[in-house]
Amino acid sequence: MDDPRYNPSDAPIMVDAVSWYDPDREARRVLLQRLRLLLLAGVAVFTLLVWGLVRIENPLERLGLVSGPKRIVRTHLAALSRGEARVAYDHFSAHYRAEIPWLAYQRLVATHRDLFRTRVVEFRDGPAAGDRAVLDADMIASNGHHYVARFTLVQFDGRWWIDSIRWSQAPDPDRFSRT
Numbered sequence: 688m689d690d691p692r693y694n695p696s697d698a699p700i701m702v703d704a705v706s707w708y709d710p711d712r713e714a715r716r717v718l719l720q721r722l723r724l725l726l727l728a729g730v731a732v733f734t735l736l737v738w739g740l741v742r743i744e745n746p747l748e749r750l751g752l753v754s755g756p757k758r759i760v761r762t763h764l765a766a767l768s769r770g771e772a773r774v775a776y777d778h779f780s781a782h783y784r785a786e787i788p789w790l791a792y793q794r795l796v797a798t799h800r801d802l803f804r805t806r807v808v809e810f811r812d813g814p815a816a817g818d819r820a821v822l823d824a825d826m827i828a829s830n831g832h833h834y835v836a837r838f839t840l841v842q843f844d845g846r847w848w849i850d851s852i853r854w855s856q857a858p859d860p861d862r863f864s865r866t
Contacts, residue, residue, distance in 0.1 A: 780848035
């Protein structure tokens, strides 16, 4: 200031340091950033959910939109779980009905009620050839036991029919040890 060359009118005008800061613009930036994160999280959750559903089982089949052997077996087991033995019996082929009459089947279902009240855990496809299919169903009965039922189905007149069933208790992995 003691400098004779200094002229205060030549000094640069100080711009208010905060004047470039626009609070509305900053709020929009933060909002857009949060929306991007929300969208990314939503896409990730949706992807994992769809992957999990498709990996476990075909969701179209679960909704009854797909016909085939699995649908017939599923409706048969659901009828048994509800105690509707006649509906379940109607899914059998003529060959199976000739071997097992209705009264014998009704007596079997009545005496083994806990066995037939099941929850299907998983289906596995077995050998299939044209109009024949084999399915294994892993199930948990209401008594807590694990069962595997092997269904052999035949296609006749454009519809699938259960031709035979073999039930067995699933091996208990806790009973065995590896050495």
